[in-house]
Amino acid sequence: MSIIEVKHLYKEFKIPKRQEGLAGALRSLFHRQYLTKLAVNDISFSIDSGEMVGYIGPNGAGKSTTIKMLTGILVPSSGDIRVNGLIPYKERQRNARQIGVVFGQRSQLWWDLPTIESFELLKQVFQIPADRYRQNMVRFRKILDLDEFLHTPVRQLSLGQRMRADIAAALLHDPKIIFLDEPTIGLDVVAKERMRSFIREINQDRGVTVILTTHDMSDIEKLCQRMILIDNGQVMYDGELAKIKETFGKTRILIVDLEEDIVDFSLAGVEVIKQEGNRHWLKFNRDTITASQLISRISENYNVRDISIQDPEIEVLIRNIYENTLPLIID
């Protein structure tokens, strides 16, 4: 059953056009011209209860704008949104009770308060029943190791600590859905791993629907079965992560160190994409030529010192998709 329903969603922003020079600045004081930017351009998708979805795209693709409309922060220009049956911007306060939000860049907590007081305050704001609050706190303190900084004011927390506090705060009132906007940004490897395992746990144990935006593809790889990829305000891909790998992972890269330069290497399906000294990066398509064929062809013609094959990284795949800027239909 779908818990989030988005249909033909649009959001446009009017941006005042800057005019050059002093004369331009004066002119725009009286006569201002606007550029209309479509941040979200006809997006539709639906998410089932209990799903964990990666919502990704480059900067300015419209990720945050979508999340902000789903959480009720922004009012859409047009289109339909239903979050567990509610229209978020019309029923902000009711919607707030069923969702949890973490913005990686900004804390949801009270800056000057000790962390525990922020929690107490949220308990009051969300009217969390006392026993529920106690159970959640016991659990979060254990999994997220909150005890080490529970009495420290939020402004003095390290980024990793703050993020842990923030995610605990977002889950205190047992939301059905949680929006995580870059929850691992700026975290070190250990902290990232910890955050991921926590997200996985709340999804599996509590059936919380998770919508996650991130720039870190390994977040997606480790957490999400499904990925919605957007660019320029449009959905480029919506489906399983495995499928995208299969379809776009056909090209691989062979790295060879040779004794000499490649003078002219023309072979169907192979392309020299980079060269540093004697090290060469060859992109090849699995369908046209196998790795062993390629290697034997190279060693026939050149003296090979070293050789390695790079697996397609999801990040590279995604970049390829953006660069081609084609909407992809895969089934």
Place this chain on the structure above:
Amino acid sequence: MFESCLRGLKFYFYMVGVSIKTQLQYRYAFVMNILGWAMTYAGTAITMWVMLYSFQTIRGWMFWELLFLFGLSVLSWSICIIFFFHFRNMDEYIVEGTFDRFLVRPIHPFLHVVALKFDVGAFGQLLFSIVALIIAYVQLGLNWQFSQWLIFLGAVIGGTLIQGGMLVLISGVAFWTTRSERLFWTLMWPAKNLMNYPLTIFPRVIQLLVTFVLPFAFVNFLPALLLLGKTKESFAPYWGFFTLPVGIIFFTICLKFWTIGLNHYKSAGS
């Protein structure tokens, strides 16, 4: 409904406690803030006195009457500061993204903004205004009946709502323009200075403007006419009765404007 109001109030008072605690953390700044404001206003009062020393009266207002007029406006302004002064920073809350989080909580965002600060620094002005009013009361030999005390109370509450409404109105502009603090300084300060003097010394246009459009005249001038029994003015004294209803209506309109603005909120950044 009642239950949600109660929850809102509980939240508000808790946040007031937090805000006071935070401000008390910086003790030196706290004391200087209170002292500084008291001194600033005392300075203005002294300037008035010097002026009146050579002119004797301004349009039939003598110094003690002016002090009353001034004290009344500072009194409601200082109460207004305690609750609403931080609305002038609305654009900052928007630009820094603080405002976003108010929209994902089951409490009205307006209450969230009100609860952000309880400005203890305003006690300096409050202190000054009470002292000034007492001195003026004694010097003018006033002896109010209960009904006049009610009018005074209405003037203080209504005046707070009118000026608070202005702050809310200006802050609401930020939903469209993202910038609003300038507007505060260009609109609010001149109006505040205007209120230090009898309205009748200003051109007719301004008199009409601050009576019917942005009702600053109801904050201190009109109630002062009534309370000081000044009948030889171009305004009939009974205008002074209306400060409280005008305040309530004006504040409601401003709040409505603010909530409309909310739908135009363009959250900043990503």
